[in-house]
Amino acid sequence: MKNKNNIVEPETMVIFGATGDLTHRKLLPALYFLEHHQELPKDFSITCSARRDKTDEEYQNEAEKSIRQFSRIKVDNNHLKKLLSRIHYHQLEFNNIGHYRSLAKYLGKKGSSNQGIIFYLATPPIFFDKTVKNLASVKLAGSSKKFRNNRVVFEKPFGKNLATAKKLNREISKVFHERQIFRIDHYLAKELVQNLIVMRFANSIFEPMWNTSHIDHVQITVAETLGIEGRGSYYDKNGSLRDVVQNHLMQLLCLTAMECPKSLSADDIRNEKVKVLKAIAKSRNLRKESVKGQYTSSLQDGKEVAAYRSEEDVRKNSTTSTYFAIKFRINNKKWRNVPFYVRTGKHLKDRATEIVIQYKKPLRKLFATKNYSLGNNQLIIRVQPDEGIILKFNAKIPGNRILIDQVSMDFCHECKFGPNTAESYERLFYDIMCNDQTLFTRWDEVESSWKIIDRIRDTWHDVEPYFYKRGTWGPKEADRLIEKDRRKWAIPQKPSYSILLNQK
Numbered sequence: 001m002k003n004k005n006n007i008v009e010p011e012t013m014v015i016f017g018a019t020g021d022l023t024h025r026k027l028l029p030a031l032y033f034l035e036h037h038q039e040l041p042k043d044f045s046i047t048c049s050a051r052r053d054k055t056d057e058e059y060q061n062e063a064e065k066s067i068r069q070f071s072r073i074k075v076d077n078n079h080l081k082k083l084l085s086r087i088h089y090h091q092l093e094f095n096n097i098g099h100y101r102s103l104a105k106y107l108g109k110k111g112s113s114n115q116g117i118i119f120y121l122a123t124p125p126i127f128f129d130k131t132v133k134n135l136a137s138v139k140l141a142g143s144s145k146k147f148r149n150n151r152v153v154f155e156k157p158f159g160k161n162l163a164t165a166k167k168l169n170r171e172i173s174k175v176f177h178e179r180q181i182f183r184i185d186h187y188l189a190k191e192l193v194q195n196l197i198v199m200r201f202a203n204s205i206f207e208p209m210w211n212t213s214h215i216d217h218v219q220i221t222v223a224e225t226l227g228i229e230g231r232g233s234y235y236d237k238n239g240s241l242r243d244v245v246q247n248h249l250m251q252l253l254c255l256t257a258m259e260c261p262k263s264l265s266a267d268d269i270r271n272e273k274v275k276v277l278k279a280i281a282k283s284r285n286l287r288k289e290s291v292k293g294q295y296t297s298s299l300q301d302g303k304e305v306a307a308y309r310s311e312e313d314v315r316k317n318s319t320t321s322t323y324f325a326i327k328f329r330i331n332n333k334k335w336r337n338v339p340f341y342v343r344t345g346k347h348l349k350d351r352a353t354e355i356v357i358q359y360k361k362p363l364r365k366l367f368a369t370k371n372y373s374l375g376n377n378q379l380i381i382r383v384q385p386d387e388g389i390i391l392k393f394n395a396k397i398p399g400n401r402i403l404i405d406q407v408s409m410d411f412c413h414e415c416k417f418g419p420n421t422a423e424s425y426e427r428l429f430y431d432i433m434c435n436d437q438t439l440f441t442r443w444d445e446v447e448s449s450w451k452i453i454d455r456i457r458d459t460w461h462d463v464e465p466y467f468y469k470r471g472t473w474g475p476k477e478a479d480r481l482i483e484k485d486r487r488k489w490a491i492p493q494k495p496s497y498s499i500l501l502n503q504k
């Protein structure tokens, strides 16, 4: 059936990895959100698959518990009941072809015509390839026209490096066309990230000055106070470079640096993002232009908290990064001589994702003497928390003499639009249903990004990291990275409006 936008509505979704953390914390609550807002197709059903044997009822009880615990909105019993009635459980071991056969039979029995099925792979990536092959061999998916309305969703990471990502892509492309493939990067669905395109291209005041003539440099920070949260065995193989830089940070960089796309279509936007990735200069001295860090223990409330190397499932001599900072240069006219400093880390002092556009020093003709302290203009896109946009500029302090201070104009997203903006997965699910790939990464983006990350990883592979204490802003070598260019990291600060938000 087609919906009002003339899009074939999916009939069913199969979630692989349905007993995992992601499904319980994010996917089920997001599906509840869609049910609550009546955004699921009328006869839509959800088949949850995992290794353990369970009845529908057992799984529904677990799903109910998770939705009650993790839902962002108040749970209404009627909507919850309706959602649970759509959910079924089907036991499936990834490598057991017999289980896929019975899945095919089961979906057939439930009236599915093998069209409009969403396959959601919320599984460890090592199962991506096998799962797709098995789906094809039991004729639940394939290149024939009959399957053209099927979609497949991959959680990150897509590959471990360029070679494995290519291999994986080759395999899945035998079964699914690029327009059926949804590669998740949940940062793209964050409201302030989506707002970047609007802020830049729906206003006349920013874009004319969005270039090397006016911008001194750009900083992008993804700072977390959380650590690896029991994910030692995954994290130790990946580190912050693969976990956050390859995907979230590169996407933020692309959306900040790209030229205006021809249209808002998924492909036009992704074409521009790829151009940025391809223009990133190959540094001749990566070791000098990047810093790999790892947290050590520190005292918290008088108690010693663990160093990364003492975390569960982490190698005692691990050189994996829990912090990474790098200076990128973009080889094009727009960004000539404008460095992009990006950094991310776990167990840092504060949680903040921000893009800081640092404008050049103001022309000082009128205010040339030392009596005036003029700050650089700054535009801060505060992605989270306390979402908003902050513009810093110089203003006169009241009084008989001209004295200048830096003030800011703040746009507080929640004050204006309320607290209930969609959570990433709510938005991503909605877009998968509507077949809109804008907020998902296309193969050439993934490929170009891995090319960059592989070079960096090769440079730092097995090299001892610089250490930083938990609860700080990272290793001091990262400060030197930017200070040797006579610049400073902008320390994320709570916007003035955060007081209002806390009072609510």
Ligand code: BG6
Pocket (backbone or CB within 6 Å): 156, 224, 226, 243, 244
């Ligand atoms: C995930 C990473 O992709 O993003 C995590 O695997 C990280 O390590 C998380 O903590 C950060 O996402 P958010 O939405 O909490 O900023």
